[in-house]
Amino acid sequence: MSTPVLTAVAWPYANGPRHIGHVSGFGVPSDVFSRYQRMAGNRVLMVSGTDEHGTPILVQADKEGLTPQQTADKYTRQIAEDLRGLGLGYDLFTRTTTGNHAEVTQQIFLALYRNGYVVPKTTTGAVSPSTGRTLPDRYIEGTCPICGYDGARGDQCDNCGNQLDAAELINPRSRINGEKPKFVETEHLFLDLPAFTQSLGKWLSTKTDWRPNVLNFTKNLIDDMRPRPITRDLDWGVKVPLDGWRDQPLKRFYVWFDAVIGYFSASVEWARRSGDPDAWQQWWNAEDARSYYFMGKDNITFHAQLWPAFLLGHNGQGDKGGEPGPYGSLNLPGEIVSSEFLTMSGSKFSTSRGTVIYVNDFLRDYGPDTLRYFISVAGPETQDTDFTWDEFVRRTNFELANEWGNLVNRSISMAHKNNGGIPRPSTPTRADEELKAQSRAAFETVGTHLERSRFKQAAAEAMRVVSSANRYLSDQEPWKLKDDPDRRDTVLHTALQVVSDANTLLTPFLPHSAQKVHEALGGAGVWAAQPELHEVEDLDIAGRINPILTGDYAKEQARWESKPIEQGRPLAKPTPLFAKLDPKLGETGPEWAPIEQA
Numbered sequence: 001m002s003t004p005v006l007t008a009v010a011w012p013y014a015n016g017p018r019h020i021g022h023v024s025g026f027g028v029p030s031d032v033f034s035r036y037q038r039m040a041g042n043r044v045l046m047v048s049g050t051d052e053h054g055t056p057i058l059v060q061a062d063k064e065g066l067t068p069q070q071t072a073d074k075y076t077r078q079i080a081e082d083l084r085g086l087g088l089g090y091d092l093f094t095r096t097t098t099g100n101h102a103e104v105t106q107q108i109f110l111a112l113y114r115n116g117y118v119v120p121k122t123t124t125g126a127v128s129p130s131t132g133r134t135l136p137d138r139y140i141e142g143t144c145p146i147c148g149y150d151g152a153r154g155d156q157c158d159n160c161g162n163q164l165d166a167a168e169l170i171n172p173r174s175r176i177n178g179e180k181p182k183f184v185e186t187e188h189l190f191l192d193l194p195a196f197t198q199s200l201g202k203w204l205s206t207k208t209d210w211r212p213n214v215l216n217f218t219k220n221l222i223d224d225m226r227p228r229p230i231t232r233d234l235d236w237g238v239k240v241p242l243d244g245w246r247d248q249p250l251k252r253f254y255v256w257f258d259a260v261i262g263y264f265s266a267s268v269e270w271a272r273r274s275g276d277p278d279a280w281q282q283w284w285n286a287e288d289a290r291s292y293y294f295m296g297k298d299n300i301t302f303h304a305q306l307w308p309a310f311l312l313g314h315n316g317q318g319d320k321g322g323e324p325g326p327y328g329s330l331n332l333p334g335e336i337v338s339s340e341f342l343t344m345s346g347s348k349f350s351t352s353r354g355t356v357i358y359v360n361d362f363l364r365d366y367g368p369d370t371l372r373y374f375i376s377v378a379g380p381e382t383q384d385t386d387f388t389w390d391e392f393v394r395r396t397n398f399e400l401a402n403e404w405g406n407l408v409n410r411s412i413s414m415a416h417k418n419n420g421g422i423p424r425p426s427t428p429t430r431a432d433e434e435l436k437a438q439s440r441a442a443f444e445t446v447g448t449h450l451e452r453s454r455f456k457q458a459a460a461e462a463m464r465v466v467s468s469a470n471r472y473l474s475d476q477e478p479w480k481l482k483d484d485p486d487r488r489d490t491v492l493h494t495a496l497q498v499v500s501d502a503n504t505l506l507t508p509f510l511p512h513s514a515q516k517v518h519e520a521l522g523g524a525g526v527w528a529a530q531p532e533l534h535e536v537e538d539l540d541i542a543g544r545i546n547p548i549l550t551g552d553y554a555k556e557q558a559r560w561e562s563k564p565i566e567q568g569r570p571l572a573k574p575t576p577l578f579a580k581l582d583p584k585l586g587e588t589g590p591e592w593a594p595i596e597q598a
Helices: 020-039 055-064 068-086 099-114 193-204 212-222 255-274 297-315 359-366 368-378 389-419 430-451 455-476 485-506 511-520
Strands: 004-009 043-050 092-095 118-127 140-143 150-153 170-174 182-191 290-296 335-339 342-344 532-537 545-550
Touching (some): 020 342, 020 359, 020 430, 020 455, 043 068, 055 068, 068 359, 068 532, 099 118, 182 297, 212 335, 290 297, 297 335, 368 389, 368 455, 368 511, 389 455, 430 455, 430 485
Parallel strands (some): 043 092, 290 335
Antiparallel strands (some): 092 545, 118 182
C-alpha cells in the first residue's frame, strides 16, 4: 500500500552560494531517501526553499549595495540552479518571501496566540552602536556563562547545549564587525516554551529510534525551557498580524520563527499549484503519513523542539490545551535526520575564513554523481568527517570508475561484440544462481538501510553486489569461451542481469549515471527523473516572479525490484561511465580550491 511520505529539507539562507558542507547535511541525504521512497511506491512530497528574511540578508545586501529583495532574488536563483544540477528532486523548492508563506505564517501565529502560547514581554535587545540596527542573537558571540566556552552564540551554546540570552554572555561581541553591542529595552512577543514541557516530553519519549545525537541533544533541552522571542526589531520579514503591531515599521517575526513554518507553507503552495488546494492534507493531517526532516546538527533545536511546539500549540495540544487552528490537527515530525559537519582540516566549511568549496565549482569540474556518492559513503552521517581531495579521488577512481564503471563497460561491451544485444542464457550453474540470488536479496537489505537513513551501509551493500559481479566475471572468463558460446552467453546474461539490478540499487545515489546505464542496457525513456527550474508568478503578489524547482517524478521507470532483462534487446557499444581523475589532484586539489593546512 502506498504511504504518504513527507521529506522536509532544511532551508538554506539566500545570502550567498551554497558549499559542499551545506549539501552534505540537508541536500544529498534527503534526495537519496526520497528517490528510494518513490521507487518503493510511496507518495513522496519533498519540499523546501530559500530562507530569505532576517539580518543575514540585510548584511549581505549592504555589502553588495543591493536591496534585501534584490539580494534574495540573486542568490535564490543561484542556489536553485546548483541544487538542480546536483539532481535534488524537490516537488517544490520555493522561498520565504512569497505571499503564500506570509499568509500561512500569520495563520500559524494566530492559532498559537488564540490558544495562549504567545506572551508579550519587555526584554533587552542588542543593537549595533555603529549602525543602530538590531543584532539577532545568533550574530552575537561571547563566553558562555555556564560552561565557559568562548564561542557561544546569543541564543544557545553549542558546547553545552544550553539556551542563552545574549545579555548573559561574558564579553559579548558582534560577529559582523566585532564591536560590543548595546543592550536596550524593547517589547517583543515570546513563545511560551515552558507551556510545552509536558507535551513535548511525552512526545519525545516515543522517539526511541531517532539518531542518538538528535535524541540526547533534544532531551537535554527539555530540562531547561524558557520563553523564546518570536519577533525582532527589524524592517525585513513577515509582519505581525495584531493590532498595535502590524503597522509598526520595525516589528517583524524573527527569521527562525517563519523559516520552520516553511515546511508547511511550501506544502500548501505545492497543493495550490497542483490544482488541488487541499492536497497537502495527505501529508499533514492523515494518520498514516510519515515525515522526515533533514538538516545539519546545528539545526536540531529548531526542528526537534521549537517546530513541534508550534504544531502542538496550533493543534491545541500543548500543556494549556486549546482549539485546533485553521489547518486542523497537523502531524508532528516523525523523524529528525540530522547529519554532523563536513569539515576541511578539522574546521567547518566557512566562506568568511576561505575554507569553502562551492557546489557550482564542484559540479562544473566533476559532475553531480561523484559528489553525491562521496557524501553518501564518506560524509558526516553520524560524526564530523573531513573532506580530503585524496579520499575523493580514491573513491571516484577505485569505486566508481574501476568497480562500477568497469563492470558496466566490459559486460555490455562483450555482449555487444559477441551478440549485438542481450544474449539468451542456457542451463545456469551454481555460480550463476548464487550471484543472481545475492543481487535479488540486496533489495531488501539495501532498502532496509535506506528506510532508516543509513546511507553508508546502504551504499556499501549495493557496492558489495558490484564487487561480487566483478569477481564472477574474472572467475568465469567469458572472453575465453569462444568455443563454448552457450556458456559464454549464459555468463554474459547473468552479468548483465546483475548490472541491471545493481543499477537499480545505486539509482538513489547516482541518478544521473543510472539513466546512462539504463540507456546502455537498451532502455528508453526516463529512468531517474530530474528536477526542473521554472520561473513562475507568485500566487498572491501580482507581478512577482519566483524561481522554483519541481519535477514530474511519476514518469520515471525506476522501481525498487529486480526486473528480468529482455533477451535480444539490442546493445550499442558503451562509453565510459566515470572518467578517472588524475591522482595528483589528491595531493593538491584543483586550483580554485582552498589549500588544506597540514
